[in-house]
Amino acid sequence: MLMDQAMNIMEKLVKELKDAPPEKRNYFLKTAVMLFEISAEAMKESPEFREGFALVHSEFLKYPESKETILQSIDAYEKYIQ
Numbered sequence: 001m002l003m004d005q006a007m008n009i010m011e012k013l014v015k016e017l018k019d020a021p022p023e024k025r026n027y028f029l030k031t032a033v034m035l036f037e038i039s040a041e042a043m044k045e046s047p048e049f050r051e052g053f054a055l056v057h058s059e060f061l062k063y064p065e066s067k068e069t070i071l072q073s074i075d076a077y078e079k080y081i082q
Contacts, residue, residue: 017028042049060066 017025
């Protein structure tokens with residue numbers, strides 16, 4: 001029951017954000033950037049976080065949906081490493 005309520009709240013928030021004016025979206029984006037910064041720090045400091053991050057990405061690479069991402073990665077590597 002609690003899970004259903006939480007999911008309903010999340011769905012409403014996402015719909016509201018999708019239809020929100022630019023200034024409200026920008027507020028959300030600033031918050032998201034802060035979360036990315038915290039994640040980058042956690043990457044540096046936490047072996048457990050790095051392990052979880054690697055696990056998710058390794059799993060993603062096993063599926064055909066990742067093909068385009070892999071190809072883009074190869075192109076970027078060839079472009080920027082040379």
